[in-house]
Amino acid sequence: MNGSPASVVEAAFRHYRSQDREAALPLYADDFTFTSPQDDHIGKEAFFARCFPTAHRFTDQRILHLVAADEEVVFVQYEYGLSGGEGYRNVEAITVRDGLIREVRVFFGGTV
Template sequence: MPRHVPLYADDFTFTSPQDDQFDKAAFFDRCFPTADRMTEQRLLPVVPADDELVFVHYEYRLTTGARHHNVEAITVRDGLIREVQVLFGGRV
């Protein structure tokens, strides 16, 4: 039987231009129900900033056909995602 390995820290926070420091429960409750609107997502540059921070640029396509891109600053510590800060990029 596969062992469950956590990806997000218990003290995880999520921030975006529309949201200010959601906790882990609110992140999964608010962000993941909309995932079915995406038909494709691909990583563009992923750039480490230091030992804990990485910048991720990605592009995604919605079911409407519209393409968008975002940049996220992701903090990883002790092998767990501690914080995600989203900087919206807009339409492509």
């Protein structure tokens, strides 16, 4: 995968929202880990089984800020609405190395 870490992250968000698993899979390294307040260092297989298929709950999602912290880490702040009417804002620290997402750390924010 070529492209800047920011472009890789933007593509991953697009593929998540459209639920295009086949397009998303090559963006993630085999040793990928995902951590959130609900998941502790789960691997690629668990992420795609448990977390990736959840986009149907969202009515909308928009990236508010996407900032490169260094040559590998990208911070993304995004806002989303759920079908029940609730809105939330989260931040993710995403490590992209050699064009592949290696790690995602999600920090849940409050309601909007």
